[in-house]
Amino acid sequence: MPKWAIKTRLLQLRLSTLIFVVLCLIAIIQLFSVYGTYNYAHIPEDTIQVELYKEISPDLTLKKAKHDCKYEDILTSKKSTHTWDLSKKYNVFSAQGIENGSYVPGDCNPLFSVAIIVTYRNRQKQLDIFLPYMHNFLRRQRIHYKIYVVEQQDEKPWNKGMLYNIGAKRAISDKFPCLILHDVDLLPLDESNLYVCTQRPRHMSASIDKFRYVLTYSFLVGGVLAIRSDQYIAVNGFSNKFTSWGGEDDDFAARLEAYHLEVVRFPRDMSRYTMLVHHQEKKNAERLRIMAENKLNREHDGMDSLYYTSIEVKPQRLFTLIGVKL
Template sequence: MLGLYSIKNLRISTCVLIVLGCIAVLQLLLLYGSYNYKCISKEDIGKYLYMYLNPKVVKRLDKPACDYEMVYKQVHKDDWSIIEQSNQFDPSGIVNGSFVPEDCNPQLSIAILVTYRNRQSQLDIFIPFIHNFLRRQKIHYKIFVIEQHDAKLFNKGLLYNVGARQAARELFPCLVLHDVDLLPLSAANLYACLLQPRHLSASLDKFRFVLPYYGLVGGVLALTTEHFRQLNGFSNKFTGWGGEDDEFAARIMDHNLEILRFPPDMSRYTMLVHQQAPVNGQRFRLMSETVAAQDGLNSMHYRSVSVSQHPLFTLIRVVT
């Protein structure tokens, strides 16, 4: 009995040591990643910009081209006040969630796709904040809020697919996939697509401004509409929380595309407090079984989709 008791204690001690070791390694990786993830230098950003304008935007001969170098090369600090941005909001120039600068000709267009359900308080903060943030950058943009209007488990991948299809119909060349609970902190964080998919929210306060792993693309991701088509969009099989972003990252790498990022100080975000959705217990199995060519934009199933115009955004309501 004594021997058996000692063996059990040894096994427990070994398990404890393994767990503590894993935690230590994870902490080391987190600390390492915060300063050492691969990124584009501020001086080279201009070489990677995907400079395409929505053909519906009419350029004016009496206006100069908007200068984006002044955005991403500016010296900045994280000085965005969430409350002030919400309370001191002027909707000037915004029509159905779309904005075109008046004093210069924009050189790029982006569609902001925000997947959403039952987070009105966060949406009330996000919409004025992001409008104030983006208007300063002198870009042409439009915000689409894609709402799942039913009681089924949340399907973010399907919502992004529906939103991307609508943005493509409206001829937007660049998509920014955006969580409603994330707010950018650096004014130098130019919202634009690059020649390769770009992960914008690499430095998040939830992770102590650390990039946990290279393949992370959740939060805020920008990619061209053409790349989204090539990847066949997101899988429609992931419901609840988790899995769809990592599966999408696998699609990116399977197509020999690279995940690009700006430097950490330009990629800082804060997360609004919220209750996490139910975890998808099948996410790892689904990731191993999903085949991009068979599941995505070409296999969306839903009961209905409606599009309505609101002053500050275009609402796409999906019943799955």
């Protein structure tokens, strides 16, 4: 074959490869622009400290001999867990310092008291990963926290909104000023993701690996949400009308908007999560209709209108179990 023919084929190959790469890049850019936001609006890193809601439970006894805990090193940390290293974060575990799912740092006085409310049913494998991982993660943050697991213990359709209301009511009665509403299948990856409330409600899980670490839509509040207890009371919590999967989170976002409570977020590299694999719940075919109805009348559907057959609170070492039959 003549040399010029070989050179021509090589040039064609390079050109075709270049065109292929360019087309792939265009497709990726279009995908991100159509579905989700990579660089979403967020609190600037240098103002996060001002936004933090520093409040502790009145039942927490502080030690005068101890200094206040510091958090700047956590907020500025660049450490992150890679998904392939997750097992190292929960397989190596000690329950030291934990009682009934609650922990108080021993070497300083915390500035935050936080109730982490996890809704749950039939996901034991995920809970077995979630609890040790979260305790390992949270104990390094020097906060006072308590994990509540609200379990629906019947065969009726799943009702996450009602379970959150039940858990929130218990945590508020335990005088926690901050609530973090948490799916059991989500684990934080960034050390700088401080598990506390801000002055405004904070959507914490803005960047999830399953969704390519993009925010899927601007009013999303599902996954992990931090909200002050007084704000949760003000909006009357979640609607109790949504069963199966879907709708309750978007309806809660509409409640926050109706009460002029702006949802904020931390920067993307402080808000990354991994989602554990699980079976998808059956979707609620009536979710759009219920949301439309709730726009007209939501005042008496929420935390003040709970109904259930039975409820039992059982303290465990790693969590406080709230068992509910609806």
